[in-house]
Amino acid sequence: MIINGHGRTYQSWGRYPKVKRQNVVRIHWRGDSLDLAHINGSVLPRGLGRSYGDSCLNEDGTLLDTTPLNRFIAFDESAGLLRCEAGVTLAEILRLIVPRGWFLPTTPGTKFVTVGGAIANDVHGKNHHRAGTFGRHVTRFELLRSNGERLICSPDENADLFRATIGGLGLTGLILWAEFRVQRVAGPFIAKEQIRFSCIDEFFEISADSDERYEHTMAWVDCLATGRNLGRGLFMRGNYTRPKPIPRQTTEPRSLFTMPIQLPAFVLNLMTVRAFNSLYYHSQLPKRTFRTVPYDPFFYPLDAIHEWHRLYGAPGFLQYQFVVPYAQDRTAIKAILTEISRSGVVSFLAVLKVFGDVPSPGMLSFPRPGVTLALDFPFRGQRTLALLDRLDQIVQAHGGVVNPAKDARMSAASFQAFYPQWREFAQYIDPKFSSSFWRRVTQASHE
Amino acid sequence: MKLLIAGATSAIAHETARYFAADGAELFLVGRDPEKLAAIQHDLQVRGAKRVVSYALDLNELERHEAMISEAYEALGGLDAVLIAHGTLPDQARVQHNRAETLQEFQTNALSYISLLTILAERFEQQRRGCIAVISSVAGDRGRGSNYVYGAAKGAVSLFASGLRARLSKAGVAVVTIKPGFVDTPMTAHLKKNPLYASPARVGRRIYVAMLKGEDVVYVPWFWRYIMGIIRLIPERLFKRLPL
Ligand SMILES: Cc1cc2nc3c(=O)[nH]c(=O)nc-3n(C[C@H](O)[C@H](O)[C@H](O)COP(=O)(O)OP(=O)(O)OC[C@H]3O[C@@H](n4cnc5c(N)ncnc54)[C@H](O)[C@@H]3O)c2cc1C
Ligand SMILES: NC(=O)c1ccc[n+]([C@@H]2O[C@H](COP(=O)([O-])OP(=O)(O)OC[C@H]3O[C@@H](n4cnc5c(N)ncnc54)[C@H](OP(=O)(O)O)[C@@H]3O)[C@@H](O)[C@H]2O)c1
Numbered sequence: 001m002i003i004n005g006h007g008r009t010y011q012s013w014g015r016y017p018k019v020k021r022q023n024v025v026r027i028h029w030r031g032d033s034l035d036l037a038h039i040n041g042s043v044l045p046r047g048l049g050r051s052y053g054d055s056c057l058n059e060d061g062t063l064l065d066t067t068p069l070n071r072f073i074a075f076d077e078s079a080g081l082l083r084c085e086a087g088v089t090l091a092e093i094l095r096l097i098v099p100r101g102w103f104l105p106t107t108p109g110t111k112f113v114t115v116g117g118a119i120a121n122d123v124h125g126k127n128h129h130r131a132g133t134f135g136r137h138v139t140r141f142e143l144l145r146s147n148g149e150r151l152i153c154s155p156d157e158n159a160d161l162f163r164a165t166i167g168g169l170g171l172t173g174l175i176l177w178a179e180f181r182v183q184r185v186a187g188p189f190i191a192k193e194q195i196r197f198s199c200i201d202e203f204f205e206i207s208a209d210s211d212e213r214y215e216h217t218m219a220w221v222d223c224l225a226t227g228r229n230l231g232r233g234l235f236m237r238g239n240y241t242r243p244k245p246i247p248r249q250t251t252e253p254r255s256l257f258t259m260p261i262q263l264p265a266f267v268l269n270l271m272t273v274r275a276f277n278s279l280y281y282h283s284q285l286p287k288r289t290f291r292t293v294p295y296d297p298f299f300y301p302l303d304a305i306h307e308w309h310r311l312y313g314a315p316g317f318l319q320y321q322f323v324v325p326y327a328q329d330r331t332a333i334k335a336i337l338t339e340i341s342r343s344g345v346v347s348f349l350a351v352l353k354v355f356g357d358v359p360s361p362g363m364l365s366f367p368r369p370g371v372t373l374a375l376d377f378p379f380r381g382q383r384t385l386a387l388l389d390r391l392d393q394i395v396q397a398h399g400g401v402v403n404p405a406k407d408a409r410m411s412a413a414s415f416q417a418f419y420p421q422w423r424e425f426a427q428y429i430d431p432k433f434s435s436s437f438w439r440r441v442t443q444a445s446h447e
Numbered sequence: 448m449k450l451l452i453a454g455a456t457s458a459i460a461h462e463t464a465r466y467f468a469a470d471g472a473e474l475f476l477v478g479r480d481p482e483k484l485a486a487i488q489h490d491l492q493v494r495g496a497k498r499v500v501s502y503a504l505d506l507n508e509l510e511r512h513e514a515m516i517s518e519a520y521e522a523l524g525g526l527d528a529v530l531i532a533h534g535t536l537p538d539q540a541r542v543q544h545n546r547a548e549t550l551q552e553f554q555t556n557a558l559s560y561i562s563l564l565t566i567l568a569e570r571f572e573q574q575r576r577g578c579i580a581v582i583s584s585v586a587g588d589r590g591r592g593s594n595y596v597y598g599a600a601k602g603a604v605s606l607f608a609s610g611l612r613a614r615l616s617k618a619g620v621a622v623v624t625i626k627p628g629f630v631d632t633p634m635t636a637h638l639k640k641n642p643l644y645a646s647p648a649r650v651g652r653r654i655y656v657a658m659l660k661g662e663d664v665v666y667v668p669w670f671w672r673y674i675m676g677i678i679r680l681i682p683e684r685l686f687k688r689l690p691l
Contacts, residue, residue: 071486072493074493
């Protein structure tokens with residue numbers, strides 16, 4: 001273990017809120033005797049910082065940077081089990097397993113996340129209706145606690161700590177390594193169908209028709225469309241395939257573009273976003289298109305632009321993701337879309353998906369059966385915060401919850417109403433561990 | 448490819464080894480910490496190495512070098528390439544007042560290299576093919592007040608390798624001198640980072656390419672060649688007064 005002194009900044013992906021004081025300790029070897037108890041203040045594990053909100057921040061405390069823990073341990077191809085250190089990225093895993101005919105059990109919309117981060121946020125992907133969350137596929141991991149204990153956690157061993165750590169936002173200890181299932185796939189390409197839908201009701205029809213036959217489904221929604229067009233967008237669905245003949249470009253694209261500078265905040269305004277959304281919606285002329293595409297642009301379109309969050313300028317942005325139960329979904333989604341388009345606060349990207357009923361394994365896991373919508377809002381001060389508070393109320397009124405792993409602003413009262421199990425969860429928190437997020441959402445509790 | 452790596456637990460060496468492993472190489476890993484060696488060995492096995500053998504040895508035990516190299520030849524049935532990578536970065540302000548520590552740093556960073564190279568030179572000269580790569584440093588290009596114990600040892604390695612290259616080129620053996628600038632590894636974990644720091648992955652990839660091609664002197668990243676070119680031109684009369 002080596003102490004700090006880095007010029008790098010450790011902010012969140014949304015870059016709101018901004019951290020001013022934070023120490024960093026890098027973890028180089030999983031076998032090192034790590035004396036966490038002697039670090040001043042609280043500690044929090046850190047992966048690649050792809051969390052949008054403050055669950056990956058620890059203001060006035062210490063981050064345990066796990067990225068040097070990037071070694072594989074074993075790949076049992078007969079059982080489809082991969083074991084690796086917690087800082088290994090999904091990108092590295094894909095580079096290893098895809099040429100051998102395997103794929104991740106599920107993946108978020110970026111491959112630049114660590115295994116530790118994927119477990120601690122119990123991430124979900126476009127195949128949630130089939131595979132459930134990432135945590136579903138984790139068979140065991142080793143957890144280091146600040147008292148020096150190293151615990152193997154699995155559904156059979158230290159089962160409570162296993163459940164608390166999956167989706168546990170890094171608060172229960174440091175995951176040193178993990179073992180999880182990977183899946184055999186037909187090929188590293190996706191036979192993709194894209195369907196234009198003109199309103200939210202049509203989305204639900206297509207979605208209901210797709211979940212049986214497609215491994216991956218999701219939709220992009222134009223949040224600025226109103227009235228008859230409310231909830232119009234593009235639906236994407238697809239299955240793994242191996243085209244014949246195999247196109248030349250089978251792996252990830254070589255040269256990635258890096259957003260060179262931070263754009264001034266005014267570039268993203270109601271007019272430009274409305275124009276972009278409208279263009280994007282109309283860019284597809286036929287009702288349906290079919291294409292076979294490599295997995296990379298299908299799952300990770302945004303990874304092609306490194307540092308794309310700079311698009312939002314210095315103030316940063318907020319991601320807001322909620323899920324509402326399926327039975328009531330249409331009214332809830334409509335109410336929220338109406339509220340957003342009325343507010344005039346622009347959301348650039350909005351992703352809509354129906355979650356399936358595969359249970360999430362984590363005590364605090366966010367995904368559950370229902371409809372989920374994820375929105376990116378440029379941060380415009382009080383106006384943005386007030387809108388999101390109103391959305392919290394609508395979500396709550398419809399029996400939904402907001403994703404804490406992407407949150408940077410919800411009130412303690414909202415969090416505790418969404419996750420009444422937080423008190424049970426709190427028993428498993430390592431007393432030395434804390435985060436900016438956790439202090440924010442538990443401060444106002446009446447204990 | 449049959450490859451011996453001395454100092455295989457180094458972050459830079461590990462990144463280099465990953466590329467060879469992905470090609471299905473056979474690797475003989477030498478390091479002083481068996482637990483770290485095992486972590487590296489497993490990683491390289493998963494990544495596709497055909498065979499990985501670990502050998503625990505403190506490379507300052509010079510008298511055991513001969514046996515270790517014999518063992519490597521035996522275990523892999525020959526050697527095509529060697530990478531010597533181990534090293535320590537001393538705290539100059541402390542060691543400069545301590546003769547024993549200064550000599551110890553020379554033992555680790557220079558003499559152990561010279562010992563290994565001397566044995567390997569005989570073998571490679573005879574087999575008349577292959578590649579021997581050493582990790583030196585830009586710090587070896589000029590003695591700086593803030594880091595001359597380390598710098599002088601690395602300078603000795605660079606000079607020794609340069610001469611050895613001339614000798615072995617006649618036998619068709621490549622000697623590759625790697626001169627990294629600042630690299631973000633455990634060795635520099637306690638230092639404040641600046642934009643000149645390179646990732647070990649980038650440096651590892653460059654070493655892999657240089658070894659395959661049998662290049663001579665490689666600065667990583669490339670711009671250090673020019674930085675050091677300028678630094679070497681500064682007259683001593685001026686250089687001694689610079690806060691470097
Ligand atoms: C473009 C983009 C698309 C995304 N799409 C999705 C999506 O589709 N679905 C989804 O669910 N998420 C999505 N996300 C969010 C992202 O997948 C998660 O935030 C992920 O957990 C980030 O991983 P990380 O390695 O960057 O971890 P960090 O952000 O650094 O940390 C995340 C959490 O994990 C904890 N943690 C990290 N390592 C460890 C460890 N070793 N032990 C214990 N705790 C640890 C941290 O303390 C923190 O609480 C997306 C993010 C981006 C930027
Ligand atoms: N990082 C830089 O900025 C930089 C710049 C220029 C050159 N270099 C050179 O690059 C090489 C690799 O260093 P690195 O940056 O990858 O640092 P590193 O990860 O700290 O690697 C150094 C390795 O050398 C091993 N070692 C030290 N003394 C040894 C001995 N007597 N016997 C066996 N192994 C020994 C260490 O083993 P333990 O882990 O067991 O201690 C460690 O694994 C070194 O030669 C270094 O001088 C580094």
